[in-house]
Amino acid sequence: MSCASPKACFREAKKVEILTEEEVMAALEMIDDRNLVSHMYHQEVANRIFGRLQEYSKLMAKILEKIKPN
Numbered sequence: 001m002s003c004a005s006p007k008a009c010f011r012e013a014k015k016v017e018i019l020t021e022e023e024v025m026a027a028l029e030m031i032d033d034r035n036l037v038s039h040m041y042h043q044e045v046a047n048r049i050f051g052r053l054q055e056y057s058k059l060m061a062k063i064l065e066k067i068k069p070n
Contacts, residue, residue, distance in 0.1 A: 006031050018066055023059065030056045 003009040010027040013019040019027070033049045033056075 013063075013067075019063065023063070026055070026059050027063070030059065 003012045007028055010019065010024050010031075014021060014024045030052075033052065036045055037049055
């Protein structure tokens with residue numbers, strides 16, 4: 001598997017059935033949120049994204065579990 005960006009990697013993971021469509025959509029949203037907070041300084045946006053961090057943490061733990069070597 002070869003990909004040039006985080007979004008491309010998540011999409012490729014769907015193609016090879018590592019991630020579900022739902023997981024890919026959540027991962028893409030997570031990347032968009034990361035981009036928002038790194039380039040924008042609005043408290044309201046930061047608070048909204050902060051509220052999703054626990055969900056993103058669970059998603060990444062699930063992804064790491066799926067891709068770690070046995």
